[in-house]
Amino acid sequence: MSAISELIRVESDGNISFGDYTLATKAKKDNFEHKGDLYKVKTCKEITKLESNGKFVYESVPGTAVLEFSQTENQVSFTVEGPEDAQVTLELEEDAEYEILINGTSSGCMKTNLGGKLTISVELADADSVEVKVQKK
Numbered sequence: 001m002s003a004i005s006e007l008i009r010v011e012s013d014g015n016i017s018f019g020d021y022t023l024a025t026k027a028k029k030d031n032f033e034h035k036g037d038l039y040k041v042k043t044c045k046e047i048t049k050l051e052s053n054g055k056f057v058y059e060s061v062p063g064t065a066v067l068e069f070s071q072t073e074n075q076v077s078f079t080v081e082g083p084e085d086a087q088v089t090l091e092l093e094e095d096a097e098y099e100i101l102i103n104g105t106s107s108g109c110m111k112t113n114l115g116g117k118l119t120i121s122v123e124l125a126d127a128d129s130v131e132v133k134v135q136k137k
Contacts, residue, residue, distance in 0.1 A: 002081065003065045008032050008041045008050075015070045019048040021063035021082050056091045064088070067129070074136040080122055081129045089119045090134060101133040109137060 003020035007029040010016055016034055020027065023044040032039040040051045043063050050058040050066070058066065064082040076090055092098060094116040100107040102122065112118045122130045 002067075004067075007043060008039060010034055011068060013068070015068045017065070017067045017069065018050055019043045019060075019063060019065040021045050021048065021065055023063070058091075059089045060086045062086055064124075075134065077131075077133040079129050079131050080124070082124045084125050085121065085123050087119060087121055088132070089117055092116050092118050092134070093136065097137040099135045099137055101131075101135070103131050104133075 003022045004017050005020065007020060007027060008016060008018040016039070018041045020043050026042055026044040028040065028042040030040045032041070037052050042049045045063045046061070048060045048063040048066065058069070060080070062082065062084060064080050064086050067079040067081065069078040070076070076092070080086065080088065092112050094112060094114055097109050097111045098118060099109050100120055110118055118134065122132065124130060
């Protein structure tokens, strides 16, 4: 498993990776510019949180490392790593239905609440990493 020692970075394909679940105390990086957006990441072993232009994007409890995070109007995809199972919350479109794919297998459909939040559980205890894809229906 790998933590993102620089807290947030741009990968060669243009996606971002962020989070360091190995930190005992919270660390943050603010005003990270990528594709015209300003990102802020806060991370430690208890929580990892990403904001874009002051708006909530991603949060995991406990903390995780997120690799190859990509978000479009209809889909969010990333690989998540961590030492134990995690609860991941994403901010998506309000009152919309999404199919959740974990390692390429459908985990069913979920509807976001009025705030656009969608929470999923990822089982990391027995896996090096888990691929997550959330597609709008």
